[in-house]
Amino acid sequence: MNLAKHWAATLDDYVIDLGWSSDGSLLATASAAGPVSLFAADDGAKTATLPGHDDGTNCLTWHPSQPLLATGGQDGKVKFWDAPSAQHTASAELGGAWVEHLAWRSAGSTAQPSQSLLAAAAGRNLAVFNPDGSTRHAFPPAPKTISALAWQPAGGALAAAYFGGVCLWDADDFVVQKEFAYANGIHALVWSPDNRWLVSGNQDPSVHLWLPEQNDEFHMSGYESKVKELSFDRDSHWLATGGGRDACLWDCTGKGPEGREPTMLPHEAKVCAVAFQHTHGLLATASQDGTLHLWSPERKQPLRATVKMPAPATKLAWSPDDRLLAVGSEKGIVYVLKCEG
Amino acid sequence: MSNDTPIPVTVLTGFLGAGKTTLLNRILSEQHGKKLAVIENEFGEVGVDNQLVIQSDEEIFEMNNGCICCSVRGDLIRILGRLMKRKDKLDGILIETTGLADPGPVAQTFFTDDEMRTRFRLDSIVTLVDAKHVVQHIDSSPEVKKQIGFADVIILNKTDLVTPAELSALESRVHKMNGAAKLHRTQNAAIDLQHVLNVGGFNLSRATELDPEFLAPDYPFEWAGAYLLPAGAHDLVIGHCDHGHEGHDHAHDHEGHTHHHHGNENELDIVIMPVKSLDEKDLAAAREAAVLVFADWENRVKPGESVTPGGTLHRLLLDHGHGHYPLTIAQPGHYLVFEGCGEEPLHIQVAGENVRPSWQEDYEHHHSHDDEVSSVGISTPGDLDGKRLNDWIGNLLKTKGGDIYRMKGVLAVKGSPNRLVFQGVHMLFDAKFDKPWGASPRTNTLVFIGKNLDRTALNEGFKACLA
Numbered sequence: 001m002n003l004a005k006h007w008a009a010t011l012d013d014y015v016i017d018l019g020w021s022s023d024g025s026l027l028a029t030a031s032a033a034g035p036v037s038l039f040a041a042d043d044g045a046k047t048a049t050l051p052g053h054d055d056g057t058n059c060l061t062w063h064p065s066q067p068l069l070a071t072g073g074q075d076g077k078v079k080f081w082d083a084p085s086a087q088h089t090a091s092a093e094l095g096g097a098w099v100e101h102l103a104w105r106s107a108g109s110t111a112q113p114s115q116s117l118l119a120a121a122a123g124r125n126l127a128v129f130n131p132d133g134s135t136r137h138a139f140p141p142a143p144k145t146i147s148a149l150a151w152q153p154a155g156g157a158l159a160a161a162y163f164g165g166v167c168l169w170d171a172d173d174f175v176v177q178k179e180f181a182y183a184n185g186i187h188a189l190v191w192s193p194d195n196r197w198l199v200s201g202n203q204d205p206s207v208h209l210w211l212p213e214q215n216d217e218f219h220m221s222g223y224e225s226k227v228k229e230l231s232f233d234r235d236s237h238w239l240a241t242g243g244g245r246d247a248c249l250w251d252c253t254g255k256g257p258e259g260r261e262p263t264m265l266p267h268e269a270k271v272c273a274v275a276f277q278h279t280h281g282l283l284a285t286a287s288q289d290g291t292l293h294l295w296s297p298e299r300k301q302p303l304r305a306t307v308k309m310p311a312p313a314t315k316l317a318w319s320p321d322d323r324l325l326a327v328g329s330e331k332g333i334v335y336v337l338k339c340e341g
Numbered sequence: 342m343s344n345d346t347p348i349p350v351t352v353l354t355g356f357l358g359a360g361k362t363t364l365l366n367r368i369l370s371e372q373h374g375k376k377l378a379v380i381e382n383e384f385g386e387v388g389v390d391n392q393l394v395i396q397s398d399e400e401i402f403e404m405n406n407g408c409i410c411c412s413v414r415g416d417l418i419r420i421l422g423r424l425m426k427r428k429d430k431l432d433g434i435l436i437e438t439t440g441l442a443d444p445g446p447v448a449q450t451f452f453t454d455d456e457m458r459t460r461f462r463l464d465s466i467v468t469l470v471d472a473k474h475v476v477q478h479i480d481s482s483p484e485v486k487k488q489i490g491f492a493d494v495i496i497l498n499k500t501d502l503v504t505p506a507e508l509s510a511l512e513s514r515v516h517k518m519n520g521a522a523k524l525h526r527t528q529n530a531a532i533d534l535q536h537v538l539n540v541g542g543f544n545l546s547r548a549t550e551l552d553p554e555f556l557a558p559d560y561p562f563e564w565a566g567a568y569l570l571p572a573g574a575h576d577l578v579i580g581h582c583d584h585g586h587e588g589h590d591h592a593h594d595h596e597g598h599t600h601h602h603h604g605n606e607n608e609l610d611i612v613i614m615p616v617k618s619l620d621e622k623d624l625a626a627a628r629e630a631a632v633l634v635f636a637d638w639e640n641r642v643k644p645g646e647s648v649t650p651g652g653t654l655h656r657l658l659l660d661h662g663h664g665h666y667p668l669t670i671a672q673p674g675h676y677l678v679f680e681g682c683g684e685e686p687l688h689i690q691v692a693g694e695n696v697r698p699s700w701q702e703d704y705e706h707h708h709s710h711d712d713e714v715s716s717v718g719i720s721t722p723g724d725l726d727g728k729r730l731n732d733w734i735g736n737l738l739k740t741k742g743g744d745i746y747r748m749k750g751v752l753a754v755k756g757s758p759n760r761l762v763f764q765g766v767h768m769l770f771d772a773k774f775d776k777p778w779g780a781s782p783r784t785n786t787l788v789f790i791g792k793n794l795d796r797t798a799l800n801e802g803f804k805a806c807l808a
Contacts, residue, residue, distance in 0.1 A: 013428045032426045163402045332428045
């Protein structure tokens with residue numbers, strides 16, 4: 001197996017976020033300074049440069065089925081962009097604080113465009129917006145600044161984390177379904193694709209796993225540093241995490257990871273990004289020394305490929321068909337790698 | 342790796358109106374060639390173009406059930422995390438806190454985790470003090486005391502609004518609270534920025550740059566006087582004399598504040614030592630000898646019972662603050678009288694006449710008032726036992742970490758040719774071996790700043806760590 005450079009592009013600043021459009025034809029990249037660029041997946045041609053946000057862009061996310069991009073920035077705004085025309089279609093405000101987290105509700109089983117909702121968090125404020133930028137619902141402020149958002153894959157609930165816990169909001173009537181207390185900072189949230197597990201990566205440093213349906217929870221500690229990187233594989237079998245010099249794989253089948261030894265995937269520097277493929281089994285992990293490894297967790301010799309980059313990765317994103325891996329870097333270079341063999 | 346050297350961070354604290362914004366604007370305009378980010382808490386008037394100004398709402402994260410030592414500023418973690426995400430690194434970060442902010446969580450934020458420790462370097466906490474108005478709230482405001490206690494640099498601003506006497510009184514009070522901070526006097530916050538930026542207040546290797554005066558040794562007595570006495574039976578008199586003699590009344594400059602007598606007001610500790618001459622060398626030797634005697638068991642003396650010169654600690658039992666004690670002198674000569682904590686005047690009468698002391702000295706008395714912020718400096722030559730030191734510091738921080746705001750020091754650990762430098766905020770503690778001692782004498786220098794500090798216990802605890 002080989003990871004070959006497909007194309008690369010240079011942004012004006014640190015690559016703070018990137019993501020593939022739902023059809024895989026475009027890669028959107030946001031620089032920390034503000035501009036958002038769109039590139040054609042095939043050849044890396046820049047199709048548009050969007051102004052992004054005045055004081056810097058923080059995050060971006062594509063609509064799950066349409067060429068509609070949402071971005072959040074330090075101007076306290078959520079902006080909506082039509083990719084084909086490169087037009088700014090709408091803006092929404094969230095109370096002035098930085099917009100740091102965005103998440104589209106995936107189509108799930110109820111694949112109606114009208115069901116599409118964008119959740120956005122800025123400071124303690126949380127709201128959901130319609131694709132036209134109108135506010136569907138503004139939630140009561142969280143007790144502390146919201147630090148992560150994740151829609152349940154089936155679309156029934158939105159999880160919002162803050163220092164002190166996670167709140168599960170019902171996606172239809174926007175009432176609280178459940179609240180999980182957690183007495184420390186939470187950096188990341190992820191759901192398993194089968195909706196069974198909700199996992200947080202924590203400051204303390206640890207990962208915490210909830211089984212919302214069973215009102216059960218597990219705590220996995222022993223990490224070297226705070227856990228900001230989480231990814232589940234397509235089968236909800238493996239949970240990959242950062243939090244140290246090794247990427248860590250927890251077996252989440254059956255009763256879950258408690259009592260099981262995690263599989264350690266070694267790096268020579270602190271792991272800074274992990275990403276499983278959407279429908280295939282490869283895991284990409286990146287570390288602060290610029291190394292990128294590709295793994296097959298099921299194999300006895302799991303390491304499949306290694307690439308060394310001149311700057312550490314900031315974000316990893318597999319294209320919808322899993323053929324391309326987009327890598328953002330601290331020095332502003334975007335690499336698109338092709339997975340061959 | 343793209344971010345090797347940590348970004349220096351300066352924290353500006355001080356009450357509203359103390360001049361933080363003035364100083365901030367001064368820094369930004371004088372440092373305009375540098376890329377600085379300002380994190381502001383109050384809706385500021387920072388108005389310098391092309392600088393990154395970020396508003397922030399104070400958000401305290403209590404990491405461990407409300408333990409103040411484990412509280413950090415969540416908003417700063419988040420903002421600093423975002424400020425790291427740049428292709429070109431910032432030259433520095435300035436954090437302006439609200440007038441009422443507790444500097445503890447701000448400082449502790451920089452110890453939160455490895456990422457914070459490696460990406461940022463807390464350079465110093467700079468506290469601005471409004472020289473005119475601070476006196477109105479220094480007693481009632483724990484915030485003011487904390488801001489002074491946590492500071493590496495204290496700027497007494499608006500000095501044009503107070504008299505020189507008021508200013509020096511304030512300066513000496515502030516210095517007593519925080520003996521380790523560098524003090525500056527300014528008008529309109531006009532200060533050479535080298536005193537504010539990159540001062541290395543949290544720099545371990547600069548931790549010893551402490552005021553030598555502040556590190557004066559701690560004596561168990563408050564006053565000593567020398568008397569030239571003939572042989573014979575004299576009288577040691579405590580309390581005001583009945584007859585109108587002008588006597589030595591060494592009230593130790595007690596005016597202006599209430600002196601808290603620690604212990605029984607009807608007890609006074611006295612040591613009388615012969616001294617060869619009034620040469621500084623002989624006085625110093627006698628003083629050192631008296632320190633040892635003060636550490637000895639006391640000999641309780643009722644009024645009317647006699648006291649003798651020599652290595653005995655006399656605890657005079659007073660009657661309503663008064664007492665007469667026969668003092669027999671066999672050899673005529675100079676005698677030093679060392680007195681513990683006393684309120685009443687002390688006289689030596691020869692044939693009924695008060696003898697004037699031919700030399701006298703006051704020693705700083707260090708009983709801090711409850712809740713008062715103070716500093717305890719320790720300076721002792723010798724090598725420390727590493728394990729005992731570790732146990733002592735560990736236990737001290739566990740039990741007193743909440744009251745200890747800052748500590749800094751340079752220590753000589755037995756078996757190591759290098760200086761051990763350390764500094765801490767509350768319970769958080771950083772220590773590392775620095776450059777070798779080389780030819781310089783191996784001596785231990787450390788300072789604690791905080792409230793309710795027990796000077797004696799800290800001194801004794803530390804000295805017990807000597808190998």
